[in-house]
Amino acid sequence: MRLTTFYLYVLPAITAQISASAAQQSASRVHRDARTDTAASSSISTLRGDEGSQSESISGILTRALKADTVGTRSSNDGIAFYDGVLGIPKCSSDGTSCDTGDLVIGRGIIYPEPNHPNTLGTTCIDGTSGEPSDESVDRIIVSSESGDYLMEDGRAIITATVNCWADGYANDYVHFYYTSNEVDNADWNFIERIQCAGGGQQTLTTSYTLPKGSSHAVRVSIRHMETDLTENDDSCGFGSFTDNDDVAFTVMTAGSIPTISPTTPNPTRAQTLSPTESSSTPEPTRAQTLSPTESPPTPEPTRAQTLSPTESPFVLFSYGESLYTDPNLGIQISDGLTAKLIARSKSRVTFANGGRSSSVYHMYMDGAGVTTLPDGGYVYVSNSEDDNGKAGVHGLYFNKDGEITDYKILLSGTTWNCGGGLSPWNTWVSCEEQDGGQCWQVEPDPNKPNHNAPQVTLLGGNGGNYESVAVDNTYTDKPVFFTTEDNSSGELRRFEADGNGWDALHVGGQTTYLQFLDGNRFQWTTSLSAGRNSAARYYPNLEGIAYHNSTLYFVSKVTKRLYILNLTDKTYTSERTGSSWVGQGAFNSQPDQIIGNDMDKRKFIYFTEDGGKGPGVHVRDRQGRYYTMVRGVPGGRYSGDETVGIAFSPDRKKFYFGFQDAGVLMEVTRNDGQVFN
Numbered sequence: 001m002r003l004t005t006f007y008l009y010v011l012p013a014i015t016a017q018i019s020a021s022a023a024q025q026s027a028s029r030v031h032r033d034a035r036t037d038t039a040a041s042s043s044i045s046t047l048r049g050d051e052g053s054q055s056e057s058i059s060g061i062l063t064r065a066l067k068a069d070t071v072g073t074r075s076s077n078d079g080i081a082f083y084d085g086v087l088g089i090p091k092c093s094s095d096g097t098s099c100d101t102g103d104l105v106i107g108r109g110i111i112y113p114e115p116n117h118p119n120t121l122g123t124t125c126i127d128g129t130s131g132e133p134s135d136e137s138v139d140r141i142i143v144s145s146e147s148g149d150y151l152m153e154d155g156r157a158i159i160t161a162t163v164n165c166w167a168d169g170y171a172n173d174y175v176h177f178y179y180t181s182n183e184v185d186n187a188d189w190n191f192i193e194r195i196q197c198a199g200g201g202q203q204t205l206t207t208s209y210t211l212p213k214g215s216s217h218a219v220r221v222s223i224r225h226m227e228t229d230l231t232e233n234d235d236s237c238g239f240g241s242f243t244d245n246d247d248v249a250f251t252v253m254t255a256g257s258i259p260t261i262s263p264t265t266p267n268p269t270r271a272q273t274l275s276p277t278e279s280s281s282t283p284e285p286t287r288a289q290t291l292s293p294t295e296s297p298p299t300p301e302p303t304r305a306q307t308l309s310p311t312e313s314p315f316v317l318f319s320y321g322e323s324l325y326t327d328p329n330l331g332i333q334i335s336d337g338l339t340a341k342l343i344a345r346s347k348s349r350v351t352f353a354n355g356g357r358s359s360s361v362y363h364m365y366m367d368g369a370g371v372t373t374l375p376d377g378g379y380v381y382v383s384n385s386e387d388d389n390g391k392a393g394v395h396g397l398y399f400n401k402d403g404e405i406t407d408y409k410i411l412l413s414g415t416t417w418n419c420g421g422g423l424s425p426w427n428t429w430v431s432c433e434e435q436d437g438g439q440c441w442q443v444e445p446d447p448n449k450p451n452h453n454a455p456q457v458t459l460l461g462g463n464g465g466n467y468e469s470v471a472v473d474n475t476y477t478d479k480p481v482f483f484t485t486e487d488n489s490s491g492e493l494r495r496f497e498a499d500g501n502g503w504d505a506l507h508v509g510g511q512t513t514y515l516q517f518l519d520g521n522r523f524q525w526t527t528s529l530s531a532g533r534n535s536a537a538r539y540y541p542n543l544e545g546i547a548y549h550n551s552t553l554y555f556v557s558k559v560t561k562r563l564y565i566l567n568l569t570d571k572t573y574t575s576e577r578t579g580s581s582w583v584g585q586g587a588f589n590s591q592p593d594q595i596i597g598n599d600m601d602k603r604k605f606i607y608f609t610e611d612g613g614k615g616p617g618v619h620v621r622d623r624q625g626r627y628y629t630m631v632r633g634v635p636g637g638r639y640s641g642d643e644t645v646g647i648a649f650s651p652d653r654k655k656f657y658f659g660f661q662d663a664g665v666l667m668e669v670t671r672n673d674g675q676v677f678n
Contacts, residue, residue, distance in 0.1 A: 366385060579627045588619045
């Protein structure tokens with residue numbers, strides 16, 4: 001049970017209705033957030049200075065804002081909403097098949113800072129100010145056409161809401177859905193449905209309704225804990241201390257604006273011509289044919305000629321999680337079109353391609369991993385051991401250029417709880433100890449390099465800590481920047497700017513600063529360690545995996561189950577619950593752990609391991625923020641409660657490696673069509 005103070009920042013007409021029961025409600029839950037007591041004063045600042053305009057009808061607000069060319073308002077042809085300062089909510093200003101808030105409403109008010117909170121029309125409906133980040137919130141709203149065509153008046157629309165329900169009391173959490181349009185005034189939100197949370201944590205709920213007449217529309221999703229929110233279904237604004245109300249505005253096609261759609265028969269003179277290096281992620285059916293080496297391609301029309309050789313085919317984007325099939329021998333469920341095989345097992349000798357076996361058994365408690373390349377075209381799968389009391393370390397599984405195992409050896413020993421790590425720009429592995437006073441070690445996997453048998457403590461960990469993972473920005477090669485996470489409730493995110501490049505850069509000189517979140521989804525790097533720790537404790541405790549690409553930093557917190565995305569150029573950030581927008585089979589409900597990026601220049605795929613749950617898996621996020629399951633343990637099977645670890649790709653991206661830590665198994669995954677991974 002949570003004890004909370006019921007803060008009332010509501011319209012005077014409703015204050016009297018609720019205040020009589022506030023004392024009774026305040027004892028209904030155990031207070032799990034010491035910051036709640038300071039929430040009241042800062043929450044007032046969310047009210048806009050022009051509250052006198054509340055009497056303006058929704059018709060006026062929507063029409064004025066949706067049709068205005070206001071500063072900071074961008075079009076939304078791709079169905080992704082943008083925050084509109086006039087409305088005070090996210091909006092999609094162009095006709096389309098859907099409208100998606102993305103991460104614009106993630107969190108709740110000041111509790112888990114929600115961008116531009118409260119995100120309700122005219123800011124007339126304020127969020128509850130009690131609790132902590134794991135409590136109730138509306139994190140995403142998608143409005144889509146039920147038919148798949150354009151959203152149209154009199155047509156059916158589906159509302160998909162991603163919400164977070166209180167794990168210890170979800171039976172009293174209800175999600176209310178409402179809609180309005182430019183045909184009604186500000187008092188006439190229309191109730192659609194109330195749905196009870198079916199479980200704690202992240203939930204995806206859907207409902208549908210018929211779009212009324214008019215071009216300007218909005219929907220509201222309100223999650224309420226009914227022990228502290230006494231509002232009725234007809235009350236479109238919930239006023240409980242754990243309530244979150246969020247709106248999104250969008251346009252629909254009216255009878256007079258339906259376009260004339262031209263036939264779909266392609267015009268040969270408008271067809272795209274692919275260059276030799278180009279590929280299409282979604283090839284046309286007539287181009288999907290794979291010609292054998294002995295076949296000659298048919299004579300094409302000049303404007304449709306392909307320059308691909310007979311044995312080449314365009315890259316095909318793999319669809320993760322559309323269908324999972326069970327491999328009973330491995331105890332996994334894996335995306336149809338992928339094949340996995342066991343290549344190493346803890347406490348067993350490794351079998352080599354030539355039939356030989358390793359002199360030592362494969363290490364126990366495998367964890368973070370990476371792949372480094374060798375001069376002869378081979379590579380090393382470098383893997384941590386998260387054992388205790390000086391029994392941990394780093395091990396290397398050696399492959400030849402054909403991806404066959406040739407050797408296995410110890411690269412670092414005598415350390416404790418080697419958890420995560422990361423690759424350096426000069427092809428070494430950094431392995432971090434997750435223990436009090438732990439350090440990050442640099443390891444050289446290449447037997448031909450002078451430091452191969454001389455691992456060394458780096459400067460990344462300072463005086464020591466429970467360190468996890470490392471990412472690097474090598475934009476300026478003479479001053480590479482390393483980012484290090486710490487798995488601690490107040491574990492700071494460290495930024496180390498080295499004074500040079502190469503092995504010695506991590507051991508001689510450099511400057512360390514710490515991440516500090518500021519108001520308005522901004523951040524800075526501070527020299528104050530205490531400020532960095534306070535920021536971590538408040539916003540991103542117990543950090544795990546981290547990745548960098550193109551002035552963007554990605555990292556996850558296992559406590560908040562969130563992915564944080566930092567724009568290092570303009571020093572702003574966003575965040576989202578991992579698995580918040582789900583596609584296909586599977587689920588990502590437990591703690592995110594290690595992350596790696598792949599094909600980041602084009603498609604920005606991020607791969608996640610998962611700690612805990614009945615079927616821990618490897619999950620994938622695309623650049624639109626949609627999540628998929630690549631592979632997982634059979635729910636309730638041999639890996640129940642385990643964690644996936646050691647994700648890495650071969651240099652050619654045709655092999656993917658992952659393991660289950662407690663079970664001690666390492667697997668190799670390939671695409672059945674032989675293509676590279678997304």
